[in-house]
Amino acid sequence: MRRREAKAEHMEAPDLENVIERARGHDAEALEEIYRRYVRRVFGLCHYMLDSRESAEDATSEVFLKLQRSIDSYDGSIPFPRWLLRVAGNQCIDALRRRQRGRQVIVEVEDATVLEAPSSELSPLGAVIRTEERTQVGDAIARLPMNYRVPLVLRYFSELSYDEIAAQLNLQRNYVAALIFRAKQELRRKLTHRSK
Numbered sequence: 124m125r126r127r128e129a130k131a132e133h134m135e136a137p138d139l140e141n142v143i144e145r146a147r148g149h150d151a152e153a154l155e156e157i158y159r160r161y162v163r164r165v166f167g168l169c170h171y172m173l174d175s176r177e178s179a180e181d182a183t184s185e186v187f188l189k190l191q192r193s194i195d196s197y198d199g200s201i202p203f204p205r206w207l208l209r210v211a212g213n214q215c216i217d218a219l220r221r222r223q224r225g226r227q228v229i230v231e232v233e234d235a236t237v238l239e240a241p242s243s244e245l246s247p248l249g250a251v252i253r254t255e256e257r258t259q260v261g262d263a264i265a266r267l268p269m270n271y272r273v274p275l276v277l278r279y280f281s282e283l284s285y286d287e288i289a290a291q292l293n294l295q296r297n298y299v300a301a302l303i304f305r306a307k308q309e310l311r312r313k314l315t316h317r318s319k
Contacts, residue, residue: 139203146194158187161204165211171264171276172215182218186211208281212291219269263313271306274299 139160145153165186169179189210197206264272274292277283285303289296 140199143194143197143203146190149191154187154191157190157207161207162187164204165207168208168211168276168281169215171280172212172273173218178218182211182214186214189214205281205283209283209287209291212277212281212283216273216291219273259314260310263310266313267306267309271302271309274302275306275310278303 142153142156146157162183166179166183169182169186170176173179173182186207190207193210197203201209264275267275274288277288277291278285283291285296285299288294288303289299292299294302
């Protein structure tokens with residue numbers, strides 16, 4: 124599926140460049156087109172990182188408001204979708220930092236819009252099993268401490284590199300790698316414990 128998305132992104136790149144250029148001129152239609160193309164991905168990332176649909180909707184709205192003011196800062200050095208998801212990740216990190224430290228953040232994976240749909244080749248039983256597995260993974264991610272969950276989500280949901288995550292979280296790359304490693308170990312432990 125990722126190859127297909129990458130191919131589609133590559134095919135629409137010249138058109139996207141035109142839309143971005145128009146958006147820099149504060150063209151409302153161009154900004155609407157960017158919103159239409161990317162709102163689901165931005166919302167999905169925000170929903171993974173924040174504790175509720177309402178918080179994710181608020182963060183998504185803030186991201187697109189910021190986009191209107193800051194699209195001139197996009198320099199084209201990285202693909203636009205990754206830049207936009209970086210903006211969204213920063214918005215979520217800021218929101219998480221404002222919360223009380225003692226509050227547990229929950230991620231509801233089954234509602235995220237970016238998850239793969241079950242393959243049409245799966246039997247009905249296979250589709251149910253896959254859905255149950257996703258629910259278990261989502262529950263396990265939700266129970267991870269925030270310092271593990273946030274880098275893990277940034278890495279595997281928005282596909283940021285360790286260096287990009289380190290820059291977003293103001294951490295050293297090696298520390299990010301250790302957090303992700305520990306998060307995967309903890310996730311594996313939770314999933315193994317749950318299946319017994």
